[in-house]
Amino acid sequence: MRRAHTVGATLLKVHAHGTETWGWQGRTLSRRADGRWLRVVARPKDKTPGATWDGYAHADGLLPRSVPRPRLHDVAEWTADGHRYRAELSAYLPRPALATGGPVLGTDVDLPSSWWADLREALASTAAVATTRTTVRQQWIDRHFTRLLGIPAPAIAWTTGHGDLHFANLTGPPLVICDWEGWGRIPVGFDAGLLHAYSLLRAGTAARIRRELAHVLDTPTGRAGELVALAQLLQVTARGGHPDLAPHLARHAERLTAMPVP
Known part of the structure; x- marks a missing residue:
């Protein structure tokens, strides 16, 4: 995945840096990249991509702009080592998520x-x-x-x-x-x-x-x-x-x- 992330950065002409953020079971890897956010997802080449494969792109194209979300800037796909890879370059969010370490909320959040x-x-x-x-x-x-x-x-x-x-x-x-x-x-x-x-x-x-x-x-x-x-x-x-x-x-x-x- 680290090699794939480097390939994705090269294809999208950005320099990745900063802390690695891993997705569920190592299926995705994300890092900052020239002020934006580079996410790479992988799946075995012999498996048909499901709805989650291009969900970000569909959201970017179909959801109204009034729904606050990171905007998608560019996408690249390739195959290597028996896997299919997809790199997505989107807006970087300076504020961290309201929960860290997973989906289960560990501390109360006080929101207006x-x-x-x-x-x-x-x-x-x-x-x-x-x-x-x-x-x-x-x-x-x-x-x-x-x-x-x-x-x-x-x-x-x-x-x-x-x-x-x-x-x-x-x-x-x-x-x-x-x-x-x-x-x-x-x-x-x-x-x-x-x-x-x-x-x-x-x-x-x-x-x-x-x-x-x-x-x-x-x-x-x-x-x-x-x-x-x-x-x-x-x-x-x-x-x-x-x-x-x-x-x-x-x-x-x-x-x-x-x-x-x-």
């Missing part, structure tokens, strides 16, 4: 009402974008929802959303929403539910999320989408991910369903 208003507006603007990109699949819900939560799967209302909303992908103030590689069709309430679930270790912030996003979370359709988000995270914790978060997820799911988590 204006930041929350901007988040609500950004999510509403994203919801209005028509796309065939799929982030959450009905097939996954049909297969796993009842197994993970112990209740029948509800009817789902669909919308367009970020799909990986947590404070490690948010900065501010001012608000900027990062990591658009997986955006697409999601259940209504999924983004809000995911942000809340990843914040359950910090009761103050979790309560603030429920107040600020009550217009979604406190509706039947929003509650259904929140349960899908919880089910997905319960699957992650069942496989050993986020062990500190696991009991909080189970308790919250039981509060919402009035049923013990299987």
Whole structure:
């Protein structure tokens, strides 16, 4: 990946420097590059690129400019060593993410009402974008929802959303929403539910999320989408991910369903 990052910098005619930022399981590597941000993603050459491969470019072209996000400047693709690589040069954000070390929030965040208003507006603007990109699949819900939560799967209302909303992908103030590689069709309430679930270790912030996003979370359709988000995270914790978060997820799911988590 380090060699690939150097190749990407050469192709896009920038000089990479500064601290390395690694993505999930080393699939991506990012660094500063001449005042911008150079991200390189890899996948085996024999695997067809999925929706996350060019999600940034689709977001840059389809989302309204009112949705605050890093702008994409240039892209390069190549193959080497049995892998396909994609380099994306985007705007550098001087402010760090509101959570560090992963998506689970470890310390409370104190954000002004204006930041929350901007988040609500950004999510509403994203919801209005028509796309065939799929982030959450009905097939996954049909297969796993009842197994993970112990209740029948509800009817789902669909919308367009970020799909990986947590404070490690948010900065501010001012608000900027990062990591658009997986955006697409999601259940209504999924983004809000995911942000809340990843914040359950910090009761103050979790309560603030429920107040600020009550217009979604406190509706039947929003509650259904929140349960899908919880089910997905319960699957992650069942496989050993986020062990500190696991009991909080189970308790919250039981509060919402009035049923013990299987």
